[in-house]
Amino acid sequence: MILNEEQQLLKDSAKAFLNESSPVSALRAMRDSGDDHMPELWSKMSEMGWPGVVIPDAYSGLEFGYVGAGVVLEEMGRTLALSPFLSSAVVAASLINRLGSEQLKEKYLPAIASGELTAVLAADETGHFDLSRISTTATASESGYTLSGQKRGVIDGHNADLLLVVTSEGDAVSVFAVEKSTAGVSFETRLMVDSQRAADITLDNVTVNENALLGTFGGAAEALEFTIDVAAACSAAEMLGVAVETFERTVMYLKDREQFGSKIGTFQGLQHRAAQLFAEIEVSKSAVLAALQALDTDSDKRSVLASMAKAKCSKVVQNATEEGVQMHGGIGMTDEFDIGFFMKRAAVCRQSYGDYHFHADRFATLRGY
Amino acid sequence: MENLDQFRVETREWLEANCPDDMRQAMRSDEDQCWGGRKWVFSSEGQQLWLERMAAKGWTAPRWPTEYGGGGLSGDEAKVLREEMARIGARRPLSSFGLDMLGPALLLYATQEQKEQYIPDIINGKIRWCQGYSEPNAGSDLASLRTKAEDMGDYYQINGSKVWTSYADKADWIFCLVRTDFDCPKHEGISFLLFDMASEGVSTKPIKLISGTSPFCETFFDNVQVPKGQLVGTLNKGWEIAKYLLTHEREMIGGFGLAGGGMKGMGQLAAAKRGTVDGRLRDTSLRSEAISFELDEMAFGLTIERITEETKAGQGAGASSSILKMYGTELNKLRQELFMAIGSTDALNFDTDEKGALVRNWLRSKANSIEGGTTEVQLNIIAKRILGLPA
Numbered sequence: 001m002i003l004n005e006e007q008q009l010l011k012d013s014a015k016a017f018l019n020e021s022s023p024v025s026a027l028r029a030m031r032d033s034g035d036d037h038m039p040e041l042w043s044k045m046s047e048m049g050w051p052g053v054v055i056p057d058a059y060s061g062l063e064f065g066y067v068g069a070g071v072v073l074e075e076m077g078r079t080l081a082l083s084p085f086l087s088s089a090v091v092a093a094s095l096i097n098r099l100g101s102e103q104l105k106e107k108y109l110p111a112i113a114s115g116e117l118t119a120v121l122a123a124d125e126t127g128h129f130d131l132s133r134i135s136t137t138a139t140a141s142e143s144g145y146t147l148s149g150q151k152r153g154v155i156d157g158h159n160a161d162l163l164l165v166v167t168s169e170g171d172a173v174s175v176f177a178v179e180k181s182t183a184g185v186s187f188e189t190r191l192m193v194d195s196q197r198a199a200d201i202t203l204d205n206v207t208v209n210e211n212a213l214l215g216t217f218g219g220a221a222e223a224l225e226f227t228i229d230v231a232a233a234c235s236a237a238e239m240l241g242v243a244v245e246t247f248e249r250t251v252m253y254l255k256d257r258e259q260f261g262s263k264i265g266t267f268q269g270l271q272h273r274a275a276q277l278f279a280e281i282e283v284s285k286s287a288v289l290a291a292l293q294a295l296d297t298d299s300d301k302r303s304v305l306a307s308m309a310k311a312k313c314s315k316v317v318q319n320a321t322e323e324g325v326q327m328h329g330g331i332g333m334t335d336e337f338d339i340g341f342f343m344k345r346a347a348v349c350r351q352s353y354g355d356y357h358f359h360a361d362r363f364a365t366l367r368g369y
Numbered sequence: 370m371e372n373l374d375q376f377r378v379e380t381r382e383w384l385e386a387n388c389p390d391d392m393r394q395a396m397r398s399d400e401d402q403c404w405g406g407r408k409w410v411f412s413s414e415g416q417q418l419w420l421e422r423m424a425a426k427g428w429t430a431p432r433w434p435t436e437y438g439g440g441g442l443s444g445d446e447a448k449v450l451r452e453e454m455a456r457i458g459a460r461r462p463l464s465s466f467g468l469d470m471l472g473p474a475l476l477l478y479a480t481q482e483q484k485e486q487y488i489p490d491i492i493n494g495k496i497r498w499c500q501g502y503s504e505p506n507a508g509s510d511l512a513s514l515r516t517k518a519e520d521m522g523d524y525y526q527i528n529g530s531k532v533w534t535s536y537a538d539k540a541d542w543i544f545c546l547v548r549t550d551f552d553c554p555k556h557e558g559i560s561f562l563l564f565d566m567a568s569e570g571v572s573t574k575p576i577k578l579i580s581g582t583s584p585f586c587e588t589f590f591d592n593v594q595v596p597k598g599q600l601v602g603t604l605n606k607g608w609e610i611a612k613y614l615l616t617h618e619r620e621m622i623g624g625f626g627l628a629g630g631g632m633k634g635m636g637q638l639a640a641a642k643r644g645t646v647d648g649r650l651r652d653t654s655l656r657s658e659a660i661s662f663e664l665d666e667m668a669f670g671l672t673i674e675r676i677t678e679e680t681k682a683g684q685g686a687g688a689s690s691s692i693l694k695m696y697g698t699e700l701n702k703l704r705q706e707l708f709m710a711i712g713s714t715d716a717l718n719f720d721t722d723e724k725g726a727l728v729r730n731w732l733r734s735k736a737n738s739i740e741g742g743t744t745e746v747q748l749n750i751i752a753k754r755i756l757g758l759p760a
Contacts, residue, residue: 001675002682251756263759271752278751279692286671305667312664360660361649367663369636369650 001289003071010064011071015078017048022081024338030082031195037159038082046115051089055097059109066090066230066295070237070288077241080345082196084118086234087156091353092119092164094230099175099215099223108162108177119177120160121227122151122201129354131224134168136203138176138217144209147176147184150202155352157199158187164214165203172218182206194344229302231353232310233291239313239349240288243281243320246342250274250324257329270327277316277323284309284316304366307359314356317346376446380453387422389415393458395632398726399584399733402464406497407541423462424493430468433476437488444681466535467491467498469621471544474614478561478602487563499566500618501545501588502611503533509746511546512555512608516590518547518562525549525562525600527570527593533740537573537586540566544614550605561607564595580732581719615742619694622741625734626669626697626704635659635666635704639711655710662703669696691754695747698737705731 003011022041030038045051053069055061062068069090076085093112096105096119111117126133136149147165157163163178163185178185184206189197215223251274254265264270291309294302321343325332332339350356392415396402403409403416411417423429426440431447433439442450472491475484490496507514516529527547537543542565550558566573570593575583602610628634633641636659640650650656676689709716709731719725738744752758 001671001678002684251758254758265758266760268749271756271758272745272748274756274758275695275748275751278756279696282689282692283665283668283672283696286675287668289675290671308664308667311660312668360657360664363664364636364650364656364660365648367634367636369634369640369645369648369656369659 001286001293003067006064007067007071010068011075013048014050014072014075017044018075018079018081022079024080024341027080027082027195027341028338036189036191036195036197037084037156041081042083042115042118045083045085049113050085051093051115052113054090055093055109055113059097059105059113061093061109061113065292066233067289067292069234070292073234073237074241074244074288077238077243077345077349078245080194080242080341084120084156084160086231086238087120088112088118088160089115090234091121091227091231092162095121095164095175095223095227096177096214098226099220100177101211101215103211104177104214117162118160119162119164120154120157121166121231122154122157122163122178123166123224124154125150125152127152129358131166131173131228134166134173136165136167138167138169138174138213140217141207143207144212145176145207147178147203147206147208150200152200153190153198154201155192155196155198155348157201158189158197163201166220166224169218173220173224174217175214175220175224176208176212177214178203178206178208178212182208192348194341194348196348225303228353229291229306230295232306232359233288233295235349235353236284236288236291236306236309236313239317239346240281240284242342242346242349243284243313243317246317246320246324246339246346247274247277247281249339249342250320250327253328264327273323274327277320280316280319284313287312304363307354307363307366310354311356311359311363314350314359318350321346373445373449377449377453380450381456383426384453384457384459387419388454388457388459389413389418391415392419392460392462394460395458396460397723398730399582401460403460403462403494404464404497404536404539405494406539407495408539409494409497419460420462420494427492429463429465429494430472430492433472433488433492437484438492439488444677463494465491465494465497466500467496470500470614470618471498473617474544474561474610475601477613478610482598483563483601496541497536497539499534499537499540499543499588501531501534501537501543503531505530505532508533509743511611511742512559514546514548514559516545516547517551518549518560518595520549521594524597525595527562527564527590527595529590531588531590532576532585534573534586534588535584535740537566537588538575538583542566543571543588544601546607546611549607553605556608558605559607559611560604561601561610562595563599563601564593568593568595570594578732578736580729581725582729582733584733616690618741619690619747622737623690623693623695623697624673625737626666626693626700627673628666628670635662635707635711639707642711642713658707658710662700662707665696665700666704669700672696691742691747691750694741695738695744695751699744701737702734705734 049062052061053064057063096108138145138147161180165176165178167174184204186202187199189199192198257264287309291305294305324339328339331337428440431440431442431450435441504514518525518527545562548558549560570591572589573586576585577583639655639659644651716727
């Protein structure tokens with residue numbers, strides 16, 4: 001459970017790049033200008049090949065695996081960088097790679113790997129990632145399929161080029177690759193607390209040809225489970241980064257701020273809480289790394305570990321950001337100070353791809369209770 | 370990797386052939402552990418055979434050098450051995466403070482002669498050791514200890530007392546912190562001595578705990594004579610050894626946080642007792658608590674793995690034993706609480722059901738976050754040594 005040299009190099013270069021190109025001040029500037037994403041940052045990431053990090057070499061990817069994706073995401077969590085890296089390059093690319101035909105993979109994966117195309121998973125309709133309740137339908141037609149339904153809360157979905165739409169056929173599920181410009185696709189967006197936008201997507205008798213179907217009709221369940229694992233473990237890695245950075249900033253503040261004639265870091269009440277949090281973060285690191293490694297080896301513990309990591313990190317990042325604000329005191333509540341940005345991003349990450357309760361329930365179900 | 374696969378095959382075969390049947394059954398209580406030593410009475414022929422066979426291979430101390438009777442295994446091989454033992458549910462052949470605490474300190478600080486004298490008998494379980502650390506007025510503040518060792522020419526004369534000495538009444542030898550200089554800062558006048566508990570002037574008195582059992586003793590030294598060759602390391606520099614040994618003690622105690630091999634998970638245990646509805650534990654509140662516990666238990670187990678591997682690669686955090694100790698013991702207390710919740714009123718039985726093993730374990734676990742440095746002391750160490758928070 002140690003990073004290899006290649007993974008460590010990737011982590012170091014990600015850290016250096018993100019500190020330079022996307023410090024928290026960049027997020028603040030984006031928000032203040034009214035934007036909801038950072039296209040220039042994505043161009044730079046694309047130049048470095050990051051969108052291809054999990055995509056196989058055969059489709060022009062870097063094939064660094066999920067541990068590689070995780071170390072990049074952890075660094076992104078530290079600077080709160082906004083990009084389609086997780087949604088497109090990791091989650092959507094994984095689903096296409098797992099389920100798509102050779103033809104579809106060749107069509108989309110190199111384009112995703114280069115960063116010129118972004119794709120997004122459009123699955124949830126409930127707002128709490130309950131994928132057992134999908135009512136979007138796909139009806140076979142002469143030219144292919146007709147899709148109808150509504151998807152909720154797809155983060156940054158309106159900026160994606162390709163939607164991976166999940167449909168339900170009774171107990172079976174299918175996935176269709178629907179290009180954004182297809183007739184009948186419309187978006188309504190909502191501003192979220194971390195300054196990104198979530199898209200509610202309506203599919204009104206959207207006609208696609210049969211080549212848009214990933215895998216077989218009604219045969220997407222296994223690949224979707226895999227994709228949930230990918231999303232959960234990688235989202236946990238991002239949350240870990242948010243937690244670590246928040247924690248480090250908070251410890252710095254404890255060493256700096258004086259009250260009652262002493263550094264507040266001398267107070268045992270605060271020391272013990274900081275030490276507890278540190279231990280929780282250390283434990284989370286192991287959870288995340290094990291979940292990412294299980295994806296790379298496609299281990300039979302993959303799903304248990306992924307849900308464990310997402311559930312654990314959700315709690316820990318909640319704790320870290322809450323303590324971050326509390327230990328900063330009044331200044332932590334101000335918009336002028338950065339610590340609040342971490343709390344806001346944490347809130348969005350915690351809800352993405354299944355929250356604590358979703359993954360806690362999935363974990364227990366997988367473990368037979 | 371090929372060699373490792375070969376090692377696994379051979380280990381599996383050897384364990385299959387040599388691990389007695391009754392040593393493959395889960396331990397029901399502390400009484401099923403084998404502690405060895407001069408006074409030990411084996412609970413079964415299997416227990417004795419298992420210890421002798423494992424010790425002969427050095428596998429009671431898999432990673433220690435073969436020159437002292439250890440297994441000489443690499444980290445990877447030792448992991449294979451652990452995995453293969455877990456696979457058949459093999460018990461640990463020897464529970465021992467010599468293995469878990471003293472041995473590592475001897476390997477680092479003792480003379481060649483001392484190593485040859487003491488280490489083989491730790492490995493084969495012939496000598497059972499106890500730890501003379503805490504004193505009535507030196508608990509969390511261990512370095513303020515006052516048990517005195519006077520230089521009498523060719524021996525040291527020991528006077529004073531220790532408390533919370535685990536199994537002192539059953540132990541053969543003691544590794545003991547004594548003060549050899551009173552006129553200096555408290556950390557600087559401490560020395561690390563080894564001596565026979567059968568020496569004249571040593572007496573012990575068991576302390577009855579809330580669990581009704583007496584794993585700890587008060588230990589008294591009245592003009593005990595200790596040959597000078599039984600000093601480990603440098604005179605007055607024993608605190609360094611004491612601290613090093615404590616990191617091993619903390620890791621050992623932190624290991625209580627690990628899930629027992631081959632045992633049912635907490636959630637499954639609860640489901641077996643309370644039943645399920647649509648595959649989910651019937652009692653939803655208990656289910657939530659079991660989940661929260663199992664998440665931490667699993668993540669903690671992975672953390673021990675990670676820290677072990679990092680240490681091997683020379684990149685571990687210095688005070689990681691404090692994290693493991695704090696987290697593992699709090700986790701074990703929670704585990705015992707959940708066992709009690711699942712057991713309900715039956716869990717309260719004090720004389721039936723394996724002599725009240727469940728409730729006594731629950732009571733015993735409350736000491737986990739006190740012994741070997743309290744949770745609060747561990748948090749102090751993390752805050753100061755790792756986080757660098759000001760004093």
